[in-house]
Amino acid sequence: MSQTPQGKPVPELTDLTRPFWTAAKQGKLVMQKCSQCGTLDFLPKPWCIECGHLDLEWVEVKPLGTVYSHSTARTVMMNYPAWKNDLPFVMCIIELDDGPRMYGQLTGCPPEKVRIGMRVEAWFEAVSAEAAVAKFRPV
Ligand SMILES: [Zn+2]
Structure with a gap:
């Protein structure tokens, strides 16, 4: 498996997920929106999670939200020394101001300072020529 400049595994870009990763590389947070019911969802799928409709479009969402839940990793099980560092x-889990929830790493905040409901914004760490990973930091 190839690695990012940070020594971590490169995300797998598929036809389904490529829009998310390449938008992140351009500093944008995008998600699929259902043209039928308007539902936004973080995890790319071929159908709407609410109504099953197949007509989804990628739209930009505001990169702002609040901490919905959090967990601190103190050990890593995978063989990637970069994560150990x-x-x-x-x-x-971040609840975005536009509604959907998504996973993300919180940076710039020691674990003991993280609070449910704390305001955060997305930032984007480039991990390859075409992809970046969305992370969050306090605002
Ligand atoms: Zn729908």
Whole structure:
């Protein structure tokens, strides 16, 4: 498996997920929106999670939200020393101002300072020539 400049695995870009990764590389957070019911969803799928409609379009969402849930990693099980160098790191579920929730790493905040409801913004770490990973930091 190829690695990012940070020594972590490169995300797999598929026809389904490529729009998310390439938009992130351009500093934009995008998600699929259902043309039938308007539902926004973080995890790319061929159908709407609410109504099953197949007509989804990629739209930009505001890169702002609040911490919905969080967990601190103090050990890593995978064989990627680069992640060990980041320990401890905080993973969150972020509730975006536009509605959907998404996973992301929280940076710039020690684990003991993370609070449910804390305001965060997305930032984008380039991991390859065409992809970046969305992470969050306090605002
Ligand atoms: Zn729908």
